[in-house]
Amino acid sequence: MTNTDMQINLTDNSRIHEVDFNDLQFGKIFSDHMFECHYEDGAWNKPEINPYGPIEVTPAMNALHYAQTVFEGMKAFYKDENTINIFRPEVHHQRFNNSCRRVCIPETSYEMFISALDNLIRLDHQWVPKKPGTALYIRPFIFASDDLLAARVSDKYSYYIITSPVGAYYKEGFKPVKLTTPNGYVRAVNGGTGEAKTGGNYAASFLPARKAQQNGYTQVLWLDAIENKYIEEVGTMNIHFLIGDTLVTPALTGSILPGVTRRSVIQLAREWGLNVEERRISIDEVFDAYDDGDLKEVFGSGTAAVVSPVGLIEHNGRTIRLDQDEPGEFTQRCYDEITGIQYGRIEDTHNWVHEVKI
Numbered sequence: 001m002t003n004t005d006m007q008i009n010l011t012d013n014s015r016i017h018e019v020d021f022n023d024l025q026f027g028k029i030f031s032d033h034m035f036e037c038h039y040e041d042g043a044w045n046k047p048e049i050n051p052y053g054p055i056e057v058t059p060a061m062n063a064l065h066y067a068q069t070v071f072e073g074m075k076a077f078y079k080d081e082n083t084i085n086i087f088r089p090e091v092h093h094q095r096f097n098n099s100c101r102r103v104c105i106p107e108t109s110y111e112m113f114i115s116a117l118d119n120l121i122r123l124d125h126q127w128v129p130k131k132p133g134t135a136l137y138i139r140p141f142i143f144a145s146d147d148l149l150a151a152r153v154s155d156k157y158s159y160y161i162i163t164s165p166v167g168a169y170y171k172e173g174f175k176p177v178k179l180t181t182p183n184g185y186v187r188a189v190n191g192g193t194g195e196a197k198t199g200g201n202y203a204a205s206f207l208p209a210r211k212a213q214q215n216g217y218t219q220v221l222w223l224d225a226i227e228n229k230y231i232e233e234v235g236t237m238n239i240h241f242l243i244g245d246t247l248v249t250p251a252l253t254g255s256i257l258p259g260v261t262r263r264s265v266i267q268l269a270r271e272w273g274l275n276v277e278e279r280r281i282s283i284d285e286v287f288d289a290y291d292d293g294d295l296k297e298v299f300g301s302g303t304a305a306v307v308s309p310v311g312l313i314e315h316n317g318r319t320i321r322l323d324q325d326e327p328g329e330f331t332q333r334c335y336d337e338i339t340g341i342q343y344g345r346i347e348d349t350h351n352w353v354h355e356v357k358i
């Protein structure tokens with residue numbers, strides 16, 4: 001897709017001088033431009049880049065009522081004055097299309113996606129923060145835009161990409177998270193929408209997450225919906241266990257979001273010669289490994305934090321205390337390697353990074 005295939009309307013009122021790059025909060029301010037494309041009569045229209053701003057929807061819009069909507073979350077990193085690195089856009093786009101298929105949203109081409117990102121980042125490259133640990137968060141999303149109060153697949157869709165500079169996740173060192181299994185709630189079930197990044201999954205998780213937080217925990221550790229026994233994932237992260245010298249990660253059985261960071265961690269672990277197992281792992285197995293002294297490290301993985309050490313797990317009145325003020329050696333190694341590749345300090349031998357030349 002060439003630039004001439006995309007209509008670009010520049011803002012004449014940049015807001016960049018309003019931004020305090022020393023105090024960036026997650027997802028609160030948005031760069032000057034956004035990508036937008038609309039679907040009607042069975043096809044995506046000509047894509048556009050427009051000044052960031054409010055969009056008009058009507059009260060009868062499908063997505064507001066029936067949550068026919070999908071999103072992605074990814075990041076771009078400042079490498080040097082000529083280069084911004086986007087981390088694994090192809091895998092994010094594959095997941096975007098997989099999610100769309102699950103909720104009957106028409107797929108989009110990678111060509112349009114990557115040319116939208118190239119254009120947006122070139123135009124708003126000054127919004128990519130430069131300090132260590134900071135990044136430009138990228139939020140592509142599509143929602144059903146039919147104005148019709150009927151619970152059925154929409155004929156019209158709107159596709160946007162907005163970007164937001166975000167601060168370092170770990171400003172004062174790693175903060176180990178405290179997890180609890182939810183009492184009486186499940187996140188997803190096989191055959192449902194758990195492996196799609198669709199809005200309703202998140203709405204459904206808010207109440208159990210709020211209850212966990214009211215009880216002093218950071219996040220919910222989700223168990224499978226049938227037997228309430230097998231570990232699935234955490235809030236907005238996948239989870240990994242280093243048991244002895246084996247990295248055990250819950251298998252993607254259909255109800256877990258296939259994380260891009262998860263996939264990167266597993267690939268690195270294999271290359272580093274660890275035993276790697278993707279399989280069902282029960283909460284009892286984790287407690288047994290802890291009791292036997294074999295549970296070495298537990299950490300979450302996700303775009304926001306890369307890796308997040310787990311300090312405590314509570315389940316039915318029993319507690320695992322890992323007291324990881326410092327991340328374990330393997331967790332730290334994953335963090336250093338992935339962030340090294342993201343910021344271009346480490347050679348990208350896996351072809352994970354898409355460079356945007358500015």
Ligand SMILES: Cc1ncc(COP(=O)(O)O)c(C=O)c1O
Nearest residue numbers: 236237238257259260261302303
């Ligand atoms: C439910 C859920 N699980 C896992 C993840 C981690 O995925 P990724 O590594 O692609 O950010 C996320 C974040 O996107 C998420 O929302």
